[in-house]
């Protein structure tokens with residue numbers, strides 16, 4: 384027989400697929416990632432990449448369904464306020480299982496099941512009924528093993544922790560997310576340009592490097608750490624009606640309302656203003672810069688091209704700035720041996736303008752240096768939150784006692 388397994392996420396799938404294969408050793412097992420219920424898209428991609436990683440490790444063929452978010456949203460219309468495990472979830476299960484059953488038929492499968500059965504937060508009986516009813520409509524048999532029993536849930540967590548699988552902290556949809564996290568849910572949905580420190584995009588980059596490296600039989604190890612994060616929500620300098628192009632210097636605090644200020648003192652290329660501790664750094668080329676050493680200062684500070692020097696000296700400016708300081712999580716990934724002779728560091732995050740190392744460049748580096756990496760000569764260290772006081776590489780040094788010898792950007796990639 385051929386079993387099509389609908390997959391919701393990697394932590395649930397890893398243990399479930401392992402157990403299913405033990406129970407049906409002589410049958411073909413195929414995975415199908417189909418989850419248009421997951422918001423936002425970056426979270427969807429993150430769960431997909433991690434599913435690809437565990438399927439790669441288990442040697443299970445994986446297909447992925449469409450991200451037909453709009454149709455999913457239409458299907459749960461009118462049930463937005465339902466609690467988790469309520470009517471919206473029943474519709475959501477049916478929606479995903481119907482598409483999975485159609486795909487199972489196309490693939491010539493005889494049996495259908497879902498890794499949702501592994502999730503401790505889902506109603507087992509609701510899923511079983513839903514699965515049986517959908518499967519019978521399509522002439523399939525639904526398998527509903529309860530691998531949660533007998534310590535299965537604990538085993539599942541242990542297994543995914545051991546494989547350093549990304550573990551989401553909400554079910555998936557925007558409605559469940561807001562119910563669970565209230566106003567903090569907005570941080571899961573907001574997307575900044577590039578891969579800012581601690582963001583889903585940054586995690587996705589790290590996990591994508593890992594998927595690629597593990598596919599080439601390179602060993603990987605990942606450590607999570609907390610760091611002081613800083614984000615710009617909104618910032619602007621104006622002279623009259625003219626907006627002056629600028630970047631905000633990391634760790635700048637917010638200003639209240641619209642601040643009007645005049646230059647009080649000029650020291651070198653720094654303009655000190657008479658209100659709100661405001662500063663402007665005049666630079667030859669306007670671009671964002673990482674902060675490699677945080678000196679503890681949080682004065683609201685902008686970088687502006689020195690072409691605006693005269694305009695700024697002669698005129699009053701209006702400034703708006705909203706920033707956010709908080710503690711967040713990021714991670715550092717070691718690709719290769721910890722005993723390597725040389726460690727090449729790569730920032731996983733990008734600057735405010737989206738400038739950073741591309742995934743293609745990292746893959747290219749790994750391909751070119753694969754032999755040395757497999758022999759333990761060179762290892763890569765992919766560092767999260769590197770632009771904010773080198774958080775990732777500092778944690779790597781603290782955790783392993785090893786020092787990064789070469790910075791990736793210096794290698795000409």
Ligand code: SF4
Pocket residue numbers: 420421467468471472473475476554555556557558559
């Ligand atoms: S809470 Fe989870 S199962 Fe329920 S509708 Fe949302 S994504 Fe689907």
